[in-house]
Amino acid sequence: MSEKEKCISCKKCNQKCPMDLKGADRRMANSKKMDYVLLGLLSHEPMTGYEMKKRLDTTLRFFWGGSYGSIYPTLNQLETEGKVTKEDTSSNGREKISYSITESGKETLKEWLKKPAEKDELRYETLLKLFFGNENGFEGAKEHIDCFEEKCRNELVVLNMFAENLMQYLENDTHKYYYLTVQFGIKTYEAYLDWCKEAKEQMKEWEKK
Amino acid sequence: MSEKEKCISCKKCNQKCPMDLKGADRRMANSKKMDYVLLGLLSHEPMTGYEMKKRLDTTLRFFWGGSYGSIYPTLNQLETEGKVTKEDTSSNGREKISYSITESGKETLKEWLKKPAEKDELRYETLLKLFFGNENGFEGAKEHIDCFEEKCRNELVVLNMFAENLMQYLENDTHKYYYLTVQFGIKTYEAYLDWCKEAKEQMKEWEKK
DNA sequence: AAATAATATATCAGTTTGATACATTTGTCA
DNA sequence: TGACAAATGTATCAAACTGATATATTATTT
Numbered sequence: 001m002s003e004k005e006k007c008i009s010c011k012k013c014n015q016k017c018p019m020d021l022k023g024a025d026r027r028m029a030n031s032k033k034m035d036y037v038l039l040g041l042l043s044h045e046p047m048t049g050y051e052m053k054k055r056l057d058t059t060l061r062f063f064w065g066g067s068y069g070s071i072y073p074t075l076n077q078l079e080t081e082g083k084v085t086k087e088d089t090s091s092n093g094r095e096k097i098s099y100s101i102t103e104s105g106k107e108t109l110k111e112w113l114k115k116p117a118e119k120d121e122l123r124y125e126t127l128l129k130l131f132f133g134n135e136n137g138f139e140g141a142k143e144h145i146d147c148f149e150e151k152c153r154n155e156l157v158v159l160n161m162f163a164e165n166l167m168q169y170l171e172n173d174t175h176k177y178y179y180l181t182v183q184f185g186i187k188t189y190e191a192y193l194d195w196c197k198e199a200k201e202q203m204k205e206w207e208k209k
Numbered sequence: 210m211s212e213k214e215k216c217i218s219c220k221k222c223n224q225k226c227p228m229d230l231k232g233a234d235r236r237m238a239n240s241k242k243m244d245y246v247l248l249g250l251l252s253h254e255p256m257t258g259y260e261m262k263k264r265l266d267t268t269l270r271f272f273w274g275g276s277y278g279s280i281y282p283t284l285n286q287l288e289t290e291g292k293v294t295k296e297d298t299s300s301n302g303r304e305k306i307s308y309s310i311t312e313s314g315k316e317t318l319k320e321w322l323k324k325p326a327e328k329d330e331l332r333y334e335t336l337l338k339l340f341f342g343n344e345n346g347f348e349g350a351k352e353h354i355d356c357f358e359e360k361c362r363n364e365l366v367v368l369n370m371f372a373e374n375l376m377q378y379l380e381n382d383t384h385k386y387y388y389l390t391v392q393f394g395i396k397t398y399e400a401y402l403d404w405c406k407e408a409k410e411q412m413k414e415w416e417k418k
Numbered sequence: 419a420a421a422t423a424a425t426a427t428a429t430c431a432g433t434t435t436g437a438t439a440c441a442t443t444t445g446t447c448a
Numbered sequence: 449t450g451a452c453a454a455a456t457g458t459a460t461c462a463a464a465c466t467g468a469t470a471t472a473t474t475a476t477t478t
Contacts, residue, residue, distance in 0.1 A: 009268055009375070009387050010254055031467095032433065033334070040341035045219055050457045059218050063336035067435050072459055094442045095458055106344070113345040116356050117334035122397075125242070125326040127272035131390050132249035134383045135315065136322040141386065147325050166218070174343045176415060177350065178218050180408050181340050187407075188331075191400035198396075199389050206385060240436095241464065259426045276466050281428055303473045304427055 031118070034074045035083075037066060039109040042084060042101035044174055049075055049097070059178065062159065062185040075099060083108055138203045149196040152189045159185045240327070243283045244292075246275060248318040251293060251310035253383055258284055258306070268387065271368065271394040284308060292317055347412050358405040361398045368394045 037060075041052050049071050056066040078084040083105030087098045101109070126148045133141040162182045169175045246269075250261050258280050265275040287293045292314030296307045310318070335357045342350040371391045378384045 009378070009384055010381075011256070033337075034434080036341075037337065040337070043341060043344055047220070048457070049459090050455095054456095060337075060340065063331050063333040063340075065330065065332070065435085067437090068459075069436075069461080070434055090457095092442080094456075096456085097458080109341065110344050113338055113341060113349060117338055117353060120333045120335050120357070120360070121274065122272050122331055123274070124272040124329045126329050127390050127393060128242075128246065128249070128269075129322055129326055131269065131272075131386050132245075132252060132318065132322060133386045135252055135319050140322060141389075144326060148329070151329070169218070172219075175218055177340050177342045180350075180411065181336050183408065183411075184336060184401075184404050187400045187404040188397060191396045192393075195393050195396040199392065202389065202392075243465080257426070258428095259424095263425095274466085276468095277428075278430080278467075279465050299426095301473080303425075305425085306427080 032074075034066060034070045035078060036109060036112045037064065038071065038074055038078065038099075039083065039101055039105050042099055043106060043109055046087075046098050046100040048099065062155070063181060078105065138207055142200060142203065145196050145199055149193060152192045152196070156186065156189045156193070159189065241283075243275060243279045244287060245318060245321045246273065247280065247283055247287065247308075248292065248310055248314050251308055252315060252318055255296075255307050255309040257308065271364070272390060287314065347416060351409060351412065354405050354408055358402060361401045361405070365395065365398045365402070368398065 037056070038052060041047065041055055047055075049068070052071055053066065053068060056064065075084065079086055079099075081104075082102060084099045084101055087100065088096070089098045090096045126144055129136075129144050130141055133144075159182055163179070163186065166175055166179045166182060170179060246265070247261060250256065250264055256264075258277070261280055262275065262277060265273065284293065288295055288308075290313075291311060293308045293310055296309065297305070298307045299305045335353055338345070338353050339350055342353070368391055372388070372395065375384055375388045375391060379388060
């Protein structure tokens with residue numbers, strides 16, 4: 001039995017990976033990323049912590065996330081390190097702190113930008129439920145795919161709006177990079193939709209037999 | 210100025226999201242997922258913790274991960290809850306514990322499989338570096354894309370091998386679902402490569418002007 | 419026979435999440 | 449105008465997970 005013929009997914013078929021993955025460098029340093037995310041946002045313009053959260057939920061939502069629980073503590077840490085400065089812009093009773101990036105902060109950001117990306121990852125619960133779907137049958141699998149398909153369609157609507165909207169601001173340099181990431185989102189969601197269709201067709205084939 | 214004309218990426222252009230995202234249900238319950246991952250793996254066949262880690266690094270690597278730090282504690286917890294059973298299969302001095310799923314564990318897995326997926330997410334450091342790339346210039350952006358492109362090509366080689374290998378085992382039901390996830394991986398990595406090419410072309414256009 | 423790789427369990431500090439608490443300001447509509 | 453809802457804003461916490469590392473044995477290569 002050659003390496004290629006060995007099954008890679010269970011012991012019964014003599015489980016063996018057909019390729020050496022030891023150098024595949026998944027799971028690298030889990031170094032703190034929030035620093036760079038916040039410095040990056042502040043490199044565009046000064047803003048509050050609340051606003052950074054909003055950016056993460058709208059502009060960056062297709063490829064990165066973040067919660068208050070890491071935003072505010074990180075901002076304080078960055079201030080201690082002299083990489084951002086606070087400015088109290090409270091009006092009346094409402095607390096409001098506007099953050100700006102310092103030269104030192106810009107330096108830190110630039111250094112990070114020069115280094116290659118450590119880790120890109122997907123964490124698709126839909127795929128997880130599909131992979132273990134044997135206990136759930138084709139019907140269950142189809143439901144998960146339908147649900148995923150709908151989400152993708154919704155995301156595509158948003159992304160296409162973003163792209164259209166951005167067209168008017170492409171003379172702004174920072175927006176060029178934003179545009180590229182939006183195109184990435186569009187390309188991937190279109191691929192997902194494509195896969196949804198094919199996967200359901202494949203299951204129909206299997207059901208016939 | 211209509212909603213559509215407002216810029217969604219900075220304050221200068223009167224930042225406003227062209228779409229209401231409040232109901233977009235990003236960031237839902239961060240409930241423990243490792244339970245289900247391990248139960249899912251054990252629903253295929255009994256194995257050790259070490260082997261589960263290996264599966265995560267090979268078979269599931271394209272859409273899910275996991276570390277020893279959550280595998281072993283979760284296995285102990287699952288045993289306490291009666292959802293898996295331990296069997297000591299040590300030989301001589303080497304400790305070896307084989308885990309099996311119980312009826313109760315299968316029930317838990319099935320219930321989870323029936324519920325819709327809570328959250329699918331991308332965490333692409335490459336896109337992050339690209340988005341903040343203004344500080345780094347087109348040259349820097351291209352380097353990140355080249356690096357990403359190479360990773361994608363490598364992943365595609367592995368995935369195509371997986372697909373080819375799996376063809377021989379498609380009569381095995383659980384492998385059908387595995388096959389679908391591999392197809393997902395292939396589709397998405399192909400889309401990524403497509404985007405890499407277009408993004409670099411786009412940047413060339415911008416450079417001309 | 420020695421060195422290296424693979425198997426195997428286990429723990430820990432550091433990072434992030436999702437939820438929630440609390441308070442004020444703005445917008446809506448009756 | 450006044451009441452109510454939504455948006456703005458800061459902050460913290462338990463629970464989850466990662467990446468690294470420690471430790472030890474067995475299998476494979478040189």
